[in-house]
Amino acid sequence: MMFGFFADLGRAVLDRVNRLGRASIFFVQVLAASWQLIPRFQLLLQQIYAVGVLTLLIILVAGLFVGMVLGFQGYTTLVRFGAEDSLGLLVALSLVRELGPVVTALLFAGRAGSALTAEIGLMKATEQLAGMEMMAVNPLMRVIAPRLIAGMIAMPILAALFSAIGVLGGHLVGVELLGVDSGSYWSQMRENVDIYDDIFNGVIKSLVFGVACAWIAVFEGYDAVPTSEGVSRATNRTVVYSSLSVLGLDFVLTSLMFGEA
Amino acid sequence: MVDRRVVEIWVGVFVLLGGLALAMLAFMVGNVRVTELFGAQEYQITAQFDNIGGLKVKAPVTLAGVRIGRVSSIYVDQQDFRAVVEMTISNSYNNLPTDTTAIILTSGVLGEQYIGIEPGGEETFLKNGDQIILTQSALVLENLIGQFLYSAGGDGDTDGISKLAGTLERLIERLFEEESKKGAK
Incomplete structure (x- = not known):
């Protein structure tokens, strides 16, 4: 009775560590196979289209609305202190430092990550991956690597677009609707947003999130139990794990980047 | 499957949009000037203060209210225990007289502190690495x-x-x- 509890706990921990180890080996194997993509550039383009271009619309709409809401909320708070001129700064810093990379990564996990897992899981369930191996085609190179690399490339671009359109959304509400001076909206932003501290660190964040989301998505697909139920569970796990790891990584990265200031 | 040509065009547009967004963030949101990218034309001067108050690195250096440079580093002189402030000034303002005064000022009541430069009347100008002798500390x-x-x-x-x-x-x-x-x- 007593030992049963310890055994369950131990098994759970061992399973998870085991899975993490397999995921790490898988990641290294895929990266090692990915140089073979150079002569097969077309594969990568297909995946950038599937992962990046098709996610564009939801990112742009979300960015615009997040920017507009920041404009409203920021204005009602700042106007109390007579500091509504700093609205541009508030909107830009919130977006570039935090909301841009994080919300983009969460949407990316939901829109692109789940699709990747389902696609790869289904390929596995219908034994397409095994078929490739029979034909001496390495599925890691042919299927997994383009998707992983495409995710890494697409995430920073999507996050930059999210932040950029969010700033415009804040301008739309703050300047056009609520009457903040357009000059001070931009100049306050320009004075206080730093190219390295804020923008470059934001790009680094989105790159890290891109690696995490794409890695989790392809591994969950590749590791899925090859049944319809297994694929659905894997897809579920992709979204949950991606979101949690993005939020956790964000805390770590933020405290590393902005902690000492 | 979408046509290969269409995929190529869309990916091209996507990457271009991303580049534009980054450029917009850098130039409109951040404060990158094109001249800064190609090796900025600027020079360094220092000034010693008894007390710099809340002055921070990157604070503006102004002349008659116009921004002409920024504070690049702040440290303590180990010999006489005064604060040394290094300033980077744009080369377009390379005719500051040697008897120029540097004053630490505050914008507004609770605003950020910055350095105000008041030119003197000497005929010789401050060069790269020179020190401003006449200073006035922050109001504590x-x-x-x-x-x-x-x-x-x-x-x-x-x-x-x-x-x-x-x-x-x-x-x-x-x-x-x-x-x-x-x-x-």
Whole structure:
């Protein structure tokens, strides 16, 4: 009775560590196979289209609305202190430092990550991956690597677009609707947003999130139990794990980047 | 499957949009000037202060209110324990006289501190690496109150201090009244 509890706990921990180890080996194997993509550039383009271009619309709409809401909320708070001129700064810093990379990564996990897992899981369930191996085609190179690399490339671009359109959304509400001076909206932003501290660190964040989301998505697909139920569970796990790891990584990265200031 | 040509066009557009967004963030949101990318035309000068107050790296350096440079680093001179402030000034302002004064000022009541430059009348100009001799330290509120109290009670009687305390109390009460009026509005 007593030992049963310890055994369950131990098994759970061992399973998870085991899975993490397999995921790490898988990641290294895929990266090692990915140089073979150079002569097969077309594969990568297909995946950038599937992962990046098709996610564009939801990112742009979300960015615009997040920017507009920041404009409203920021204005009602700042106007109390007579500091509504700093609205541009508030909107830009919130977006570039935090909301841009994080919300983009969460949407990316939901829109692109789940699709990747389902696609790869289904390929596995219908034994397409095994078929490739029979034909001496390495599925890691042919299927997994383009998707992983495409995710890494697409995430920073999507996050930059999210932040950029969010700033415009804040301008739309703050300047056009609520009457903040357009000059001070931009100049306050320009004075206080730093190219390295804020923008470059934001790009680094989105790159890290891109690696995490794409890695989790392809591994969950590749590791899925090859049944319809297994694929659905894997897809579920992709979204949950991606979101949690993005939020956790964000805390770590933020405290590393902005902690000492 | 979408046509290969269409995929290529869309990916091209996607990457281009991403580049544009980054450029917009860098140039419109961040403060990158094109000249800064190709090796900025600027020079360094230093100034020593007894006390820099809340001055920070990257604070603006202004001449007649116009920004001409920024504070690039702040450290303490180990010999005489004064603060040394290094400033980077744009090369378009390379004709500052050697007897120029550097003053630490505050924008607004609670604003950020910055350095104001007041040019002197010498014929020779400050060069890269030169030091501004004439400086004026930041106003530190605690020191100011201390000095004021000291001069008020300087002649031995404590009468001055209690008078001052009374004045301060009335002042603070007035401030609170005005604040609450503002709040009521």
